[in-house]
Amino acid sequence: MIGDVEVARHGDVAVLTLRREAKLNALSTHMESRLLDAVRSVGDSRAVVITGGDKVFSAGADTSELKEMTPASIARYYRESGAVYEAIAALPQPTVAAIAGYCLGGGFELALAADFRVADETAVFGLPEVGIGILPSSGGVTRLVRAVGPARTRDLVLRCRRMSAAEAHSWGLLTETVGSGEHLAKALEIAGELAEHPPLAVSTAKQVITAAADASRETGLLLEQLAYATLNRIG
Template identity: 40%
Template sequence: MGEFARLEVGSGEQAGVATLRLDRPKMNALNEQVQEEIRAAAHEATARDDVKAVVVYGGERVFAAGADVKEMNDMSYTDMIKRSGGLQSAFTAVAKIPKPVVAAITGYALGGGCELALCADVRFAAEDAVLGQPEILLGIIPGAGGTQRLTRLVGPSRAKDLIFSGRFVKAEEALAIGLVDRVVAPDAVYQEAVDWAGQFAGAATYALRAAKETIDRGLEVDLETGLGIERQQFAALFATEDRAIGMASFVENGPGKAEFRGR
């Protein structure tokens, strides 16, 4: 378990839902240690069979206000050449968790914090949340996936507007442009995310994994190649026990009654 980022696996009514919890007071600044602890927590979430979905959460006050600028201020070009790959891959480890991932955004999600939220499959934000990529105001650009994931999510012109200006985006606008998927009361964000994640506790694990991988890989290729990926994943699921359970249950009892085993 990391000092500032850890995986908390739920039990009881929250069984199957894990929280990747950021906890570095006061603003969850994402220094190198936090980045590596995020990577470790993401790998743990990937490996654990009892984790069916993940909530990324920074606490009631703030999601993550960005990278640790004091740490970066002392770094040279060669220092950052050595570190930038690790920075990107730590966040990519979250994006590659082969299970549904939701970011529960409170307070600020800026710079690296916004980039971390972009690694989730969906994003739920508090009504008073603020997001943005203000790196340009420091004389740099987003370096943990922001130029790529933000563009794929909201389109190139909107991404350029946000990245070129470095301006902050309030929750209402973030919802309108597709940067977040749901806006709720500040005290309801985490529970809303847990409830969304909880619906997958009894789902067909390998079908969810295939769906996520097919969508994500398909975004990077042409349509014909994407359809090939889909075809292969679709056929492969006929080797799973859950496919047999799901189809037999449908034939006998109708939809939505299957009790999957995650195999």
């Protein structure tokens, strides 16, 4: 246990569980710091699962902290505990978010930072930030635009509306949807499959896929070829 985050192992899979259920796993700076510590502790695993447990993934940021933040403290936040979202996205291991219940605001951004998302039928997604005078700022807008395009991102962000697991899956935001309470088992199944593959091939392919999303066709092809040549020589 690292503060509000439980760290467990299932074979080669590390499982990070948010444990602030009384606050619906609200992402305070303290909890983000503990999650960042947990992310940094999974170096020898071959895949990582992130979950909030059986009832809720995360209802979002702890808004009680927002009113006290100055521009200087906000800048410091992104360098410190707020770096956890990009730390998850940058992990060499494949990551799977196992989602039930609320997955809102920063919780949704946390899930979007993962490579795969599995949600049960109780999951509810949304980005309510504009409604309280701010905006998603931990990669949510950027990742949504790349995943579903500007029009659908405007629909979610500007209208502050919520979407079901079925709708999120139809938009391509989820890898799989499952029955109530089955999200963690399915996430562990997927992570177990990923953990069986050669780690360097998985890590390299993950990096190439991420880079190709923003690259020209020519650059993307070159990245594939160079990565193949490197892996083939090592293999």
